Amino acid sequence: MAPLILYFSHPGENFVAGKVRPLTEGNTAVLAKMLGQKVGGTLQALLPVTPYPLAYQETVTRSKAELAQSAAVAWQPLVQEPRPAQPLFLGFPIWWGTLPVIVSDYLRSHDWAGQPIYPFCTHEGSGGGDTARQLTQLCAGAQLHPALIVRGSRAAQADLLLINWLAANYDDCHL
Template sequence: MTKILIVYYSRKGENYWNGGLKHIDKGNTERVAEFIQKAVGGDLFEVDTVKPYSESYMTCIEEAKQELRSKARPEIKAYPDNFEDYDTIFVGYPNWWGTMPMCMFTLLEKYDLTGKTIIPFCTNEGSGMGGSERDLKNLCKGATVKSGLSVHGAESAQSESKVAAWAKKSI
């Protein structure tokens, strides 16, 4: 039996939304992660950084750009229990500057992913998966990295059927 883990980083608060800024109480990526869990089961794990990003979205994305440029590996508060026991790992994130937030690199670099199935999903406001699938293939040596799902963040709350169909097909 496949053991599924859904790891994700999600931004709450001020977010880019259909060309403007909007406050959201639940992050778009978190919402998609919950739809995946509802569709295929598994355990949820939210990645959280020790040093929080700015509450201002515009400042946050500048911080993210600096992390990407410097290849930073921001410290995260915790790691999933028994990570090695999972066969299939959904990896979710907002697309920042064409890839995952650097904290996702911090998480994934900690583990030997040989033999695991990695299934990416991201939320964005029009940039799709960017180069994140390529980055995951480079990062997750020995793993099978499947095609990801891009969800328009502003439509994440209405994406349950699309997400569920994709998740069921992906495992």
């Protein structure tokens, strides 16, 4: 069964290599598209109903408030939801050492029993943060595979890292 590559990413101003810089495409989106070229399947963005601001500081303010208040973040309907037993590549940035609220809310809304999930994430210094524990809780019963963790500023150069991760973790890898 062809995989689904579902990802949340933030374009606009991002913290990259110690500076705020404008990005036309978020780092996680860059990695998701590279992944799609390797494994095929359906590539789909998890988009909030109310988009995050393009300005870095405004996004920081909003995302910190969502996290502190446990505010729900609604997402736009997906063209394709994961089917049972379909490999799901799940991508997200690490915000404040954790999953963005939209990602945790999405995961909370599904039954992941038996679902093969291959997480991949980008960060700009926090590594994977607390996401391994969170994913284990939010995706109870899933076949959760080790995450690919990439520094966002190096996402476009992560081809070899991506190939090695797939070879080690994805049974249907034919690279």
